[in-house]
Amino acid sequence: MDHVLPERFESAHGTVRWARHGQGSPVVLLHGTPFSSYVWRDIAAALGTRHTVYLWDMPGYGASAKYAGQRVSLAAQQSVFTALLRHWDLDRPAVIAHDFGGAVALRSALLDGVGYDRLALLDAVSLCPWGSDFFRLVHRNAEVFAALPAHLHEALVRGYIATASHRGLRGDVLDALAAPWLGEEGQPAFYRQIAQADERHTADVEERYAKLSCPVLVAWGREDTWLSPDHAERLAQCIPHARLRWIDAAGHLVQEDAPAQVTVLLTEFLDAR
Numbered sequence: 001m002d003h004v005l006p007e008r009f010e011s012a013h014g015t016v017r018w019a020r021h022g023q024g025s026p027v028v029l030l031h032g033t034p035f036s037s038y039v040w041r042d043i044a045a046a047l048g049t050r051h052t053v054y055l056w057d058m059p060g061y062g063a064s065a066k067y068a069g070q071r072v073s074l075a076a077q078q079s080v081f082t083a084l085l086r087h088w089d090l091d092r093p094a095v096i097a098h099d100f101g102g103a104v105a106l107r108s109a110l111l112d113g114v115g116y117d118r119l120a121l122l123d124a125v126s127l128c129p130w131g132s133d134f135f136r137l138v139h140r141n142a143e144v145f146a147a148l149p150a151h152l153h154e155a156l157v158r159g160y161i162a163t164a165s166h167r168g169l170r171g172d173v174l175d176a177l178a179a180p181w182l183g184e185e186g187q188p189a190f191y192r193q194i195a196q197a198d199e200r201h202t203a204d205v206e207e208r209y210a211k212l213s214c215p216v217l218v219a220w221g222r223e224d225t226w227l228s229p230d231h232a233e234r235l236a237q238c239i240p241h242a243r244l245r246w247i248d249a250a251g252h253l254v255q256e257d258a259p260a261q262v263t264v265l266l267t268e269f270l271d272a273r
């Protein structure tokens with residue numbers, strides 16, 4: 001599937017690019033950081049044979065707007081996601097969220113009262129502490145890193161993204177994931193989203209996870225070095241009746257490391273009644 005986001009939604013935090021395809025019950029996919037909806041392209045195509053699939057790039061990410069002074073925190077993304085669901089007129093869609101997108105989906109459900117038919121959380125930012133050593137280093141020194149020469153910045157971004165995969169990323173995939181973070185808009189946007197990362201945005205809702213009433217799948221790459229597998233076990237214990245599933249030979253970026261396994265797992269979860 002060609003990854004194109006032709007639609008626009010004017011949010012309080014900038015233009016959001018999105019796409020919808022397929023036919024059937026609605027499924028909304030959320031990406032994480034420093035990624036975009038591109039990571040869902042193959043899985044979205046597979047799910048679209050049985051569902052109406054919604055893809056979107058969060059403000060400050062991918063093809064969506066990036067600008068100085070933009071708010072791109074978890075709280076900002078939560079408000080955009082809640083507004084976007086209203087814009088789409090979706091009532092209790094299935095939601096599948098990866099990494100940072102997991103915290104966004106959890107906040108919309110628990111703070112905004114958004115209802116889901118079911119929720120899948122893949123290698124999700126959800127419990128403190130989170131963030132790799134590198135992520136924390138940049139968070140503390142975002143202005144210094146933002147001043148890097150463009151060629152050094154590109155090397156840093158590409159090297160960082162590559163570590164999200166256990167199996168290794170194809171060159172074209174790495175190019176596509178790095179591209180939104182390059183250039184006059186992309187470079188400051190990369191450090192902006194890290195500078196605004198704040199663990200209090202997950203601490204706000206951690207004690208509320210037991211209130212989730214929809215079916216929940218927690219799925220994790222066994223080789224995740226960004227969010228260790230013990231996060232999966234802790235998260236599953238916090239959510240009543242959550243199902244915990246492991247994705248073998250996969251790191252943090254499970255969509256790239258194990259697309260077939262992830263597709264089967266999600267299809268079974270979406271079809272379960």
